[in-house]
Amino acid sequence: xxxxxxxxxxxxxxxxxxxxxxxxxxxxxxxxxxxxxxxxxxxxxxxxxxxxxxxxxxxxxxxxxxxxxxxxxxxxxxxxxxxxxxxxxxxxxxxxxxxxxxxxxxxxxxxxxxxxxxxxxxxxxxxxxxxxxxxxxxxxxxxxxxxxxxxxxxxxxxxxxxxxxxxxxxxxxxxxxxxxxxxxxxxxxxxxxxxxxxxxxxxxxxxxxxxxxxxxxxxxxxxxxxxxxxxxxxxxxxxxxxxxxxxxxxxxxxxxxxxxxxxxxxxxxxxxxxxxxxxxxxxxxxxxxxxxxxxxxxxxxxxxxxxxxxxxxxxxxxxxxxxxxxxxxxxxxxxxxxxxxxxxxxxxxxxxxxxxxxxxxxxxxxxxxxxxxxxxxxxxxxxxxxxxxxxxxxxxxxxxxxxxxxxxxxxxxxxxxxxxxxxxxxxxxxxxxxxxxxxxxxxxxxxxxxxxxxxxxxxxxxxxxxxxxxxxxxxxxxxxxxxxx
Amino acid sequence: xxxxxxxxxxxxxxxxxxxxxxxxxxxxxxxxxxxxxxxxxxxxxxxxxxxxxxxxxxxxxxxxxxxxxxxxxxxxxxxxxxxxxxxxxxxxxxxxxxxxxxxxxxxxxxxxxxxxxxxxxxxxxxxxxxxxxxxxxxxxxxxxxxxxxxxxxxxxxxxxxxxxxxxxxxxxxxxxxxxxxxxxxxxxxxxxxxxxxxxxxxxxxxxxxxxxxxxxxxxxxxxxxxxxxxxxxxxxxxxxxxxxxxxxxxxxxxxxxxxxxxxxxxxxxxxxxxxxxxxxxxxxxxxxxxxxxxxxxxxxxxxxxxxxxxxxxxxxxxxxxxxxxxxxxxxxxxxxxxxxxxxxxxxxxxxxxxxxxxxxxxxxxxxxxxxxxxxxxxxxxxxxxxxxxxxxxxxxxxxxxxxxxxxxxxxxxxxxxxxxxxxxxxxxxxxxxxxxxxxxxxxxxxx
Numbered sequence: 001x002x003x004x005x006x007x008x009x010x011x012x013x014x015x016x017x018x019x020x021x022x023x024x025x026x027x028x029x030x031x032x033x034x035x036x037x038x039x040x041x042x043x044x045x046x047x048x049x050x051x052x053x054x055x056x057x058x059x060x061x062x063x064x065x066x067x068x069x070x071x072x073x074x075x076x077x078x079x080x081x082x083x084x085x086x087x088x089x090x091x092x093x094x095x096x097x098x099x100x101x102x103x104x105x106x107x108x109x110x111x112x113x114x115x116x117x118x119x120x121x122x123x124x125x126x127x128x129x130x131x132x133x134x135x136x137x138x139x140x141x142x143x144x145x146x147x148x149x150x151x152x153x154x155x156x157x158x159x160x161x162x163x164x165x166x167x168x169x170x171x172x173x174x175x176x177x178x179x180x181x182x183x184x185x186x187x188x189x190x191x192x193x194x195x196x197x198x199x200x201x202x203x204x205x206x207x208x209x210x211x212x213x214x215x216x217x218x219x220x221x222x223x224x225x226x227x228x229x230x231x232x233x234x235x236x237x238x239x240x241x242x243x244x245x246x247x248x249x250x251x252x253x254x255x256x257x258x259x260x261x262x263x264x265x266x267x268x269x270x271x272x273x274x275x276x277x278x279x280x281x282x283x284x285x286x287x288x289x290x291x292x293x294x295x296x297x298x299x300x301x302x303x304x305x306x307x308x309x310x311x312x313x314x315x316x317x318x319x320x321x322x323x324x325x326x327x328x329x330x331x332x333x334x335x336x337x338x339x340x341x342x343x344x345x346x347x348x349x350x351x352x353x354x355x356x357x358x359x360x361x362x363x364x365x366x367x368x369x370x371x372x373x374x375x376x377x378x379x380x381x382x383x384x385x386x387x388x389x390x391x392x393x394x395x396x397x398x399x400x401x402x403x404x405x406x407x408x409x410x411x412x413x414x415x416x417x418x419x420x421x422x423x424x425x426x427x428x429x430x431x432x433x434x435x436x437x438x439x440x441x442x443x444x445x446x447x448x449x450x451x452x453x454x455x456x457x458x459x460x461x462x463x464x465x466x467x468x469x470x471x472x473x474x475x476x477x478x479x480x481x482x483x484x485x
Numbered sequence: 486x487x488x489x490x491x492x493x494x495x496x497x498x499x500x501x502x503x504x505x506x507x508x509x510x511x512x513x514x515x516x517x518x519x520x521x522x523x524x525x526x527x528x529x530x531x532x533x534x535x536x537x538x539x540x541x542x543x544x545x546x547x548x549x550x551x552x553x554x555x556x557x558x559x560x561x562x563x564x565x566x567x568x569x570x571x572x573x574x575x576x577x578x579x580x581x582x583x584x585x586x587x588x589x590x591x592x593x594x595x596x597x598x599x600x601x602x603x604x605x606x607x608x609x610x611x612x613x614x615x616x617x618x619x620x621x622x623x624x625x626x627x628x629x630x631x632x633x634x635x636x637x638x639x640x641x642x643x644x645x646x647x648x649x650x651x652x653x654x655x656x657x658x659x660x661x662x663x664x665x666x667x668x669x670x671x672x673x674x675x676x677x678x679x680x681x682x683x684x685x686x687x688x689x690x691x692x693x694x695x696x697x698x699x700x701x702x703x704x705x706x707x708x709x710x711x712x713x714x715x716x717x718x719x720x721x722x723x724x725x726x727x728x729x730x731x732x733x734x735x736x737x738x739x740x741x742x743x744x745x746x747x748x749x750x751x752x753x754x755x756x757x758x759x760x761x762x763x764x765x766x767x768x769x770x771x772x773x774x775x776x777x778x779x780x781x782x783x784x785x786x787x788x789x790x791x792x793x794x795x796x797x798x799x800x801x802x803x804x805x806x807x808x809x810x811x812x813x814x815x816x817x818x819x820x821x822x823x824x825x826x827x828x829x830x831x832x833x834x835x836x837x838x839x840x841x842x843x844x845x846x847x848x849x850x851x852x853x854x855x856x857x858x859x860x861x862x863x864x865x866x867x868x869x870x871x872x873x874x875x876x877x878x879x880x881x882x883x884x885x886x887x888x889x890x891x892x893x894x895x896x897x898x899x900x901x902x903x904x905x906x907x908x909x910x911x912x913x914x915x916x917x918x919x920x921x922x923x924x925x926x927x928x929x930x931x932x
Binding site: 019074079113134248262384387397399400401402403404405406407408409410411412413414416417418419423424425426427428 | 533537825832834836838845846848853857861
């Protein structure tokens, strides 16, 4: 082995041996259901949350559909057998007292956010971001309600929305992701415990970025978030979702459903930084992230833009999709997916073109290191009615080391002869020339690689709101700095 | 599932009679394949690779399963000749090797003839290779083929033999609607070279459900060039599945033209086992009416420092459907692999549809791999430009389509084939090929 290779190995080793920086856990009393899932549990979840009958009905329909469904096997993933009867389907922090102001929030919970670097106060004061803090299953604190309310914007936990705005929720819940959509969506529909609800009225542009911070806490509980965002004609919202979870040995299941509805001239920007616990460097533990995210550009000239930075989770199964139903609708998907150690990711998007002159763009950047497997899987479906539609897709993969894998599985179905669809993909490693060039300029190897990776992902990171861009860049560095292929 | 039941009961009842002409090692494979087929059945829409290909109209039809040699052996005409090209000619009719004798050993040691006859006369040779590549296939049609084939072509090219050109006419010519299974085995020994020019042909009036499965071994430094022209009738389905194993410094080149047929499906599986291999796979599919043309391509790089390139282009008119699934697999130790893949399509109407799936699966880091897929229409600006020069709209369109197809035609390495191919493509784009009742290459040269 040459000294250079030795050095590379050393750097690689250092990086791969890096422990999860955000691994810590808080001890808060939890309300828990017994393990397992049956009709009674579903009824109990609904009951404890005082839900109206139609919600229970929705849950039960989903539960019965789920019982008959089979787990999807088509992804390029090796998923260990999950015993769905060995999970706890409801956990809620015990309210110690009624919360009127920020001071009333459980100090332990506040501390968690502080450790994560985003204390509520700071966010409230500095960033101007309203936070719907989701701690396990029930939202503990929602801020900025008042300011938003003045403009008619609704931003609240979905449990409140069910109670306060039943008409809206009833109309749209399950309208984009039907309860029978897939195995995990059905499971979520049956047992979802909380999540965010956003409603932007006609002509209103949200003055601030709405953000929900997700955490999984209690050992062995799955988290089933349900997010519903509705933007009326001419409205705009940018929604941020970020997650990080404490270190655990047992696998935890996360099966969320996100539904977006954009009416005429409306725009939704949905950004995610996903950093669930990925498991240790032997591949033990880690979160299973099986998420169904879908938006619909319902009205003409509407726009939905997904941006995601995926660095965490032991297994990621996630395809944020857009149905372009309105004419002249626009959809975008920007993704950076990083896998290291024994992580597996099968992620991508679906662009379903129905309306005329619809346009979609897919930019996907995969980075794999260690023993990980990273797949892009995407569908571009141009229906016969989608006259003059356009799609442009780029899927690049970067391999760091020779024990990992990078895969690309694009599906392109075209039924319209006036549309133009282009897809291209490349797979490569960090080139010696690039490294040499940067090192010649006096950068050490690590910084050089960092710079190359950041440059590689820039196209996507640029799409993130400021608050997220910094965190995302940090996450990239943590996950990969120094890795050399 | 009439066809499936039909096949299973036919084999179960007539096993002994069907397999009696084959030596034990073939029968063993046939038995295993039959069991697999019984388990899996015919491909269905739920199978990942068949989601875009509906076999409904075929599997509910009655096809005569037990086919015998029904033609007169001496009644053979070499109809399909390429002008100015000397070739050794072979005819397969309904899967049976047709010739003066079933098996010939040429002066230079080349063995050519019926696979069934070879398996009895040279069992050692056949046993080494037979079903080695096909048995792992998950496509049930391959198991059906193994279980039910009655004959096919065997070719053995000994070491250092070059300049052997074979012209193969494969005709589906049943008197009733029939199930036809052809099995071929091609072995190209070290440093040998062979060109195969193949025409798939059919009569005009019967529906055929045909599988044409080939196992091909390209040894060290050997070269195989394979040209294929497919032109069958509008009620038949032809599934051509080829399995290649290419050894060190070997070269494989295929160029398949799918010109006419209700359903044409070419599956090609290439295993690159060693370094410095060169694989080029080209294809052009031209479909109209309610035809469907599929290409399923799989290139596996088991070893590094090799090169592969896939290039497939299609023009789809009327209500035609197309399916392209291309996959490059680069295994862990296959460093320094260069692998490329491209699929381009033109849709001419709003009823035509294409599904394109260019896949990459890569486990080695020091590789250069890319894939691309485009789908579009005739370029209006270019059309305007051409029409400005006084060319009418139809001709201007044809000119553009012809230019689009040109890239695949230009990839032909055998210069004598270029002109007939150009002619064929022109005629096809003009809609004239339907009337061709002779072998397709004959139609090409007719005025």
